[in-house]
Amino acid sequence: MAIAAAISLSLPLQTRRFSVASAAPLRSTSSLHFDSLRSNLSLKNPNFRVSASSMSIGTADKISAASFLDRRESGILHFVKYHGLGNDFILVDNRDSMEPRVTPEQAVKLCDRNFGIGADGVIFAMPGINGTDYTMRIFNSDGSEPEMCGNGVRCFARFIAELENLHGKQSFTVHTGAGLIVPEIQDDGKVKVDMGEPILKASDVPTKLPANKDQAVVKSDLEVDGVTWSVTCVSMGNPHCVTFGTKGSQNLTVDELNLAAIGPKFEHHEMFPARTNTEFVEVFSRSHLKMRVWERGAGATLACGTGACAVVVAAVLEGRAARSCTVDLPGGPLEIEWREDDNHIYMTGPAEVVFYGSVPL
Numbered sequence: 001m002a003i004a005a006a007i008s009l010s011l012p013l014q015t016r017r018f019s020v021a022s023a024a025p026l027r028s029t030s031s032l033h034f035d036s037l038r039s040n041l042s043l044k045n046p047n048f049r050v051s052a053s054s055m056s057i058g059t060a061d062k063i064s065a066a067s068f069l070d071r072r073e074s075g076i077l078h079f080v081k082y083h084g085l086g087n088d089f090i091l092v093d094n095r096d097s098m099e100p101r102v103t104p105e106q107a108v109k110l111c112d113r114n115f116g117i118g119a120d121g122v123i124f125a126m127p128g129i130n131g132t133d134y135t136m137r138i139f140n141s142d143g144s145e146p147e148m149c150g151n152g153v154r155c156f157a158r159f160i161a162e163l164e165n166l167h168g169k170q171s172f173t174v175h176t177g178a179g180l181i182v183p184e185i186q187d188d189g190k191v192k193v194d195m196g197e198p199i200l201k202a203s204d205v206p207t208k209l210p211a212n213k214d215q216a217v218v219k220s221d222l223e224v225d226g227v228t229w230s231v232t233c234v235s236m237g238n239p240h241c242v243t244f245g246t247k248g249s250q251n252l253t254v255d256e257l258n259l260a261a262i263g264p265k266f267e268h269h270e271m272f273p274a275r276t277n278t279e280f281v282e283v284f285s286r287s288h289l290k291m292r293v294w295e296r297g298a299g300a301t302l303a304c305g306t307g308a309c310a311v312v313v314a315a316v317l318e319g320r321a322a323r324s325c326t327v328d329l330p331g332g333p334l335e336i337e338w339r340e341d342d343n344h345i346y347m348t349g350p351a352e353v354v355f356y357g358s359v360p361l
């Protein structure tokens with residue numbers, strides 16, 4: 001279900017007033033509709049206020065995504081907010097330029113859940129390079145720029161399908177900091193993504209932990225705050241540290257973890273020169289895993305696509321799971337397959353519109 005909002009924005013500091021009726025995704029039939037949501041919103045205005053007077057179920061007006069985003073008033077950013085299993089992003093149509101329309105500092109403000117739109121990151125749809133159809137760039141909610149985002153690229157695929165007539169084509173190529181990524185929109189609306197090959201060489205992850213299996217770091221000891229964790233390091237273009245628990249312990253119960261306390265200690269650990277995303281994993285069976293994630297640059301999120309891929313790679317390398325798994329995340333499940341024939345990882349999951357909106361920059 002998509003949530004569509006009718007948003008009235010008044011901009012007291014700039015004495016500008018306009019209203020935006022946000023649109024449902026073109027293919028949606030009915031949606032949760034925020035009626036009379038009125039807000040005073042300005043990213044330049046620290047006194048950001050929102051109040052909702054009523055909420056009802058209804059069929060949202062159908063506005064073309066392309067025409068909505070095509071408005072080019074200067075100083076105004078039109079965006080669509082999407083989520084993939086609760087990992088949420090502000091999608092920006094940047095197809096006319098290789099220069100992001102939002103700076104890292106503005107991204108931090110836009111992502112703020114109290115004073116901004118609220119998101120885990122800002123994603124830019126840009127012209128393709130090196131023969132690809134598109135380029136995807138992303139800023140984390142702390143303003144840093146990661147190489148890749150798995151849930152983000154599923155949202156990106158749905159965003160492109162809304163913006164452009166793909167002439168029945170369901171798949172296209174995307175250049176990212178992690179190389180070539182190929183999403184494919186399935187008939188059920190889910191997106192299956194060829195995420196490429198995992199990188200296991202320690203110095204390329206990167207981690208300073210010494211390699212202990214070929215060039216990889218598998219089931220290695222990592223001391224965090226006086227506790228020895230057992231970790232496997234995997235890059236999906238971006239770095240991941242995967243743990244199934246502390247050294248010699250039984251299966252982890254991930255719901256019991258104090259993620260906010262332990263997560264930052266992994267993220268900023270001296271063994272990870274580019275910081276790291278960290279996945280804490282519980283094994284239900286050889287094809288069913290559960291994880292919680294602390295993301296580099298975003299903190300605890302409801303899902304991480306690259307993280308789920310890294311988890312399956314680590315589980316296979318540690319002999320805990322088969323190559324095809326369902327990975328449960330706080331926001332829902334992802335299907336992950338690490339194929340033996342091409343060494344590529346395939347991730348399948350949903351991507352949904354949350355709302356359309358506009359903000360002054």
Ligand SMILES: N[C@@H](CCC[C@H](N)C(=O)O)C(=O)O
Binds near residue numbers: 151152303304
């Ligand atoms: N949530 C994303 C990963 C986003 C990037 C990450 N925070 C990083 O800095 O590497 C996903 O779904 O993969």
